[in-house]
């Protein structure tokens with residue numbers, strides 16, 4: 001099966017259980033959003049998918065392959081972080097090409113891939129700038145470019161817009177949607193912002209206290225919230 005499958009996944013930090021057996025199926029090419037209040041376990045779940053955090057129990061499959069014990073670089077994923085995590089001493093172009101360089105790619109191939117990503121993201125005039133010379137939105141585009149050049153099966157985004165002002169946030173939502181339509185990859189996107197979830201997702205997974213409250217399309221969740229938490233959180237009449 002292609003796409004992403006999360007089966008009875010659990011996570012404890014020491015004696016503290018933070019994810020209590022989560023089941024989610026995300027189809028190939030689907031834009032899935034994990035939404036829920038701060039501390040509900042969104043980042044932890046995403047980091048387990050990425051391989052940045054051990055899995056205490058259960059199974060994660062990417063395109064049918066169990067990835068529990070695979071290194072992040074072997075999972076066919078790329079992650080975009082909230083704080084962009086760019087290298088401050090490198091230019092935009094170097095930031096985007098660095099992972100390919102580490103993986104042993106040759107210069108012409110790196111330049112080609114960086115050029116393609118820059119074209120998609122409108123970054124061509126900014127390639128020689130360092131992060132300090134870029135705006136928040138431009139930095140976010142470089143962070144996305146760094147993910148795109150690796151041509152992953154699955155993109156993981158952790159609150160990528162939360163450091164941007166409201167106006168730019170709305171613009172970047174549309175850009176990320178357009179990017180998804182263009183690349184047709186699977187996306188797992190974490191946010192605590194209900195509007196972001198309702199306007200961007202094919203499928204919303206509502207998390208609360210390390211458990212799934214409900215999974216459905218934005219319309220399904222709005223029309224038929226399963227309980228008062230989902231109704232309240234997504235702002236629909238219960």
Ligand code: ADP
Pocket residue numbers: 013018036037038039040041042043044045
């Ligand atoms: P969210 O991203 O939804 O805000 P997190 O996944 O960051 O939530 O955190 C879920 C819970 O796990 C929180 O209670 C948090 O304090 C706890 N937690 C996260 N990372 C660690 C860690 N490295 N050690 C101990 N507890 C952690």
Ligand code: MG
Pocket residue numbers: 042043044
């Ligand atoms: Mg988080």
